[in-house]
Amino acid sequence: MRGRLQGIIIGVIIGAILAGMVAFAAPVEKTITAAYNGIKLYVDGALIVPKDAGGSVVEPFIYEGTTYLPVRAVGEALGKPVQWDGTTQSVFIGARPGEIQYLPNVAKAYDSSDYAEYSVLSGTNGYVTVMGEKYYNVLVFNNRWNSGGYGLYNLNGKHTFLSGQVATQDGHGGGTLSFYCDGVLRKEIEISAQSVPIDFSLDLTGVLQLKIISSKTGHVILNPIIK
Secondary structure, three states, X not given: OOOEOOXXXXXXXXXXXXXXXXXXXXXXXXXXXXXXXXXOEEEOOEEEOOEOOOOXXXXXXXXXXXXXXXXXXXXXXXXXXXXXXXXXXEEEEOOOOOOOOEHHHHXXXXXXXXXXXXXXXXXXXXXXXXXXXXXXXXXXXXXXXXOOEEEEEEOOOXXXXXXXXXXXXXOOOOEEEEEEEOOEEEEEEEEOOOXXXXXXXXXXXXOOXXXXXXXXXXXXXXXXXXX
16 A cells, blocks of 8 residues: 555545545545555454445545545544534534533532642643543542542533543542532442543533532542533
């Protein structure tokens, strides 16, 4: 193969390859010579047969030394929805801009214990480390007395659920993270030191106030998505 597979998704020739067709970002057409060499596509060791929305096989091709892949097939192989917006000539893999909101962006804690709650969000050059891995978009519960803490969030009944992963920062001990909705304990998660992050979701339908209590310092919620 003359071209190198540059990343998982190389991009597009002019617009976007979606559902096996080329959609151009500008009203300009260009005739190209593409090489179809029976290119195989593997994702995490599994062979993927790219297909369009109608189920027809769409073969990757090479153009001027670069390998091009059908966006829909790659997105779905990665477990991401793929959307085409003809108005803006845009391809969306996963969520559209603005679709994902994190709790610290929507409702900053209006009350918290001493040094108990702060957030690390993408674009701030900050991160936390869990099991040696760096994580961004994190809600962190720290307390200088190592006794945990809490954060209170005014939701006004505007949200339906909170999801993410609960974990402990490297170098900190285990404990519990408790979620209270309007004063009622709705969920409590046991966290072990150096344990794999635990997935969770919490129904927030009609909830006016959310209180999160951490029993020990260093507990974190990774990617606290709220809708």
